[in-house]
Amino acid sequence: MLIGYVRVSKADGSQTLSPQRDALLSAGVDASRIYEDLASGRHDARPGLTACLKALQPGNTLVLWKLDRLGRDLRHLVITAEALRERGIGLKVLTGAGAQIDTTTANGRLAFGIFAAFAEFERE
Numbered sequence: 403m404l405i406g407y408v409r410v411s412k413a414d415g416s417q418t419l420s421p422q423r424d425a426l427l428s429a430g431v432d433a434s435r436i437y438e439d440l441a442s443g444r445h446d447a448r449p450g451l452t453a454c455l456k457a458l459q460p461g462n463t464l465v466l467w468k469l470d471r472l473g474r475d476l477r478h479l480v481i482t483a484e485a486l487r488e489r490g491i492g493l494k495v496l497t498g499a500g501a502q503i504d505t506t507t508a509n510g511r512l513a514f515g516i517f518a519a520f521a522e523f524e525r526e
Contacts, residue, residue: 406431406465407454409439422467431465460490469495
């Protein structure tokens, strides 16, 4: 099952979730399975993301429009992706930097591993 997550940084109406939502719907995510937040990716307290992560079950795939919708901090991204992998949950990114990441495939795991290596390098 595909579960989607969309986020914009500003809740003042200057940004809209529509392009992200449309991309997820086109990728096969059911509208009732899309979680959303109107909050900066720098903040860990995002109720939509928390609910999304709780809803994911082994065998599901989390679908994002862009990798930065999940978070802006590389360390947070790596930790979150590893937690998903440990739970048997895939991660698929549709567009932007990190596009074509699909951790349900060998190529996607390689691509994410490269991003993880950069995050580790940056951390040290």
